[in-house]
Amino acid sequence: MTLLALAAAAIAAYAAVLLHAEDQRLIGALIVLGFGTAAAAAKFGLLSRLGQAGRAHPRLAPLLAVAALIALILVLREDHFALLMIGTTLLYCVACWGLNLQFGRAGVVNFAGAAFFGTGAYTTAVLAAHTALPHWLIVLLAGAVAALLGSLLILPILRTRGHYAALITIAFGILFKTFLEVNDALGGPQGLKLPGFTLFGWNLNDNITVGEQELSFYVAYIALALVLAIFAFLLVRRLEHSWIGLNFDAVRMDELAATTFGINVARWKITAFSIGNFLAGLAGSVQATMLGFIAPNNFTLSDSLIMISIILLGGLGSFWGVPLGAAIVLILPEKLQVIQEYRFLLFALLVVAVLLLRPQGLVPRAQRSFTDRIR
Amino acid sequence: MNALLHCRVLTRRFGGVTALDGLDLSLPRGEILGLIGPNGSGKTTFFNVLTGIYAPSSGHIEFDGRDISACTPQQIYRAGIARTFQRSRLNLELSIFENLMIGNHKRLNSSLWFNLMQRGALAAEVGAAYTEARELMRTFDAPLADRLDEPMAGFTMIDRRRVEVCRALISRPKLLLLDEPSAGMTHEETRALMDDILQARERIADLTIIIVEHEMGVIERITDRCVVLNFGQKIAEGKYREVAQDAKVQEAYLGVESIHEG
Ligand SMILES: Nc1ncnc2c1ncn2[C@@H]1O[C@H](COP(=O)(O)OP(=O)(O)OP(=O)(O)O)[C@@H](O)[C@H]1O
Ligand SMILES: [Mg+2]
DSSP states (O other): HHHHHHHHHHHHHHHHHHHOOOOOOHHOOOOOHHHHHHHHHTTTHHHHHHHHHHHHHHTHHHHHHHHHHHHHHHTTTTHHHHHHHHHHHHHHHHHHHHHIIIISSSOOOTTHHHHHHHHHHHHHHHHHHHHOOHHHHHHHHHHHHHHHHHHHHHEEEHHSHHHHHHHHHHHHHHHHHHHHHHHHTTTTTEEEOOOOOOEEEEEEESSSTTTTTTOHHHHHHHHHHHHHHHHHHHHHHHHSSSSHHHHHHHHHHHHHHHTTOOOOOOHHHHHHHHHHHHHHHHHHHHHEEEEEEEEGGSSSSHHHHHHHHHHHHHOOTTHHHHHHHIIIIHHHHHHHHHTTHHHEEEEEHHHHHHHHHHHTOOSSSOOOOOOHHOO | OOOEEEEEEEEETTTTEEEEEEEEEEEETTOOOEEETTTTTTHHHHHHHHHHHOOOOOEEETTTTTTOOOOOHHHHHHEEEEOOOOOOOOTTTTBBHHHHHHHTGGGGGGOHHHHHHHHHHHHHHHHHHHHHHHHHHHOOOOOTTTTTTTTTTGSOHHHHHHHHHHHTTTTTEEEEEEOOOTOOHHHHHHHHHHHHHHHHHHHHOOOOOEESSHHHHHHHOOOOOEEEEETTTTEEEEOOOHHHHHHHHHHHHHOOOOOOOO
């Protein structure tokens, strides 16, 4: 338990220093230090001890993560840019947990993650501009529209296998961006502006003052993203430790055997696909309101590939792999300008290296322990 | 209406190959039927057609008073037919318990609401299923019953075979299809496995079994009756001792492998 708490504190402190640092040499040194520490911890069995501790106290790790995150946000309270990165990372976690449900669990590839993320974003922009619906409802609707759009795609995906299903999603992702670009009602290539977000009468764009302290308005959006992440966390965790999680596994591993035992392959692929797209849509919605501005260029095939690399880096089907993968893929290039330009090359190399050296990902998926995790 | 299974002129073609050719077969409840024949004679195809993986090209299957010729594999499993595969199809990354629960699918509640929101009831269902899985596993192999949470990949051939049979049995099917359960095992192991199956059968009233087997000792010992296939056609039917003497059967096996007792 103390081990887990120490690890959470260390990670939060490290993240605070890294996110706050400006000097490029310092950042480079910090990144090397981070990877070095992780490698050393793995070598001396510290990581597996951490994993054991996490499994022994399944409720503690998520609580610590939330606590560490809140501490981090408070430390960085005035740093707009750092907070934006944290918010984006959180929202990508939500989307990638969704995609991991599809790809890592039910075995449905989806190379159009950014398109579903974008569906949520555009739905939000349109509904916020043209309707008087309460904004919390718009977020939910954005998720629902993304899931609905996915159900159009699921039919051709179910009819094809393997590479062809992947190609269909790639085509869809490209089509989606092109559709946005030529559609003037949706702002064309210039995109759309969003009004500030109001939750129960409170405008999230107002800076928050607590006593003497002024907090960046991003803190409010991060809080919203955190609520979303907790929701996604509970959803994914409960699915995993249930018969449904087992059905996903059965469908992914051996469709014929699953069918023989009455498991309806199509039903579970559709379920995973819809829930995944719903989460991506939710995340896209909040991302759009946080940025205040969206354009087709935010939702390209490269962005979908970024989501896939997050999943592959973290580990297929892995839960904690997603936040780690997202932090590496999203934050490092923003901080280290030298790699900005080469970031795609770098991700490609990183993913290949991980697949070769650690095919299960940086944080391999934990075995399901049915009996003591439910409730 | 005592027959559990009734097949009439069942045929299945793959392109030019007629893997199953006008098979007529009637199976009384509670019988253990041996299905034998040289390689490629259509035994596995028969299982695949019975379980709905391949639709019959023509002919009818009646199971438990119902025509299942056009049913999906899901419907057929729910109607009460479960099987093992010639080449093991366990999920090696999953634990014994998880593999067993895949076979138990029809008795588990898979609704989203139940699984996500009624966690207490789910926990109770998991607990009950766990106890039941352990009991069934114990009739096969006591030590295995205490290792239900270990991944399948760490187990030996015979243990995997046991789990595969249990996966088919746990849903309490009416008809169990065993496709070469002895493949890759020694005589001793085969004997032990067969004894386990017979013992488990005591606990499931009226369990009817069709077993495909190349090991003739097994067939002789446990079957009530045999059907011999060759090129998808039934060439003989009767007690093992009778069909083993049959000239057509001996001819079919000649040059492929000699029929032996052991
Ligand atoms: N999916 C398929 N596509 C094409 N041909 C097939 C298919 N399945 C089976 N066959 C053919 O049907 C015939 C019967 O095969 P089957 O597997 O049923 O034989 P078997 O009696 O189980 O043989 P074995 O003892 O070797 O297991 C063979 O000629 C085989 O090539
Ligand atoms: Mg066969």
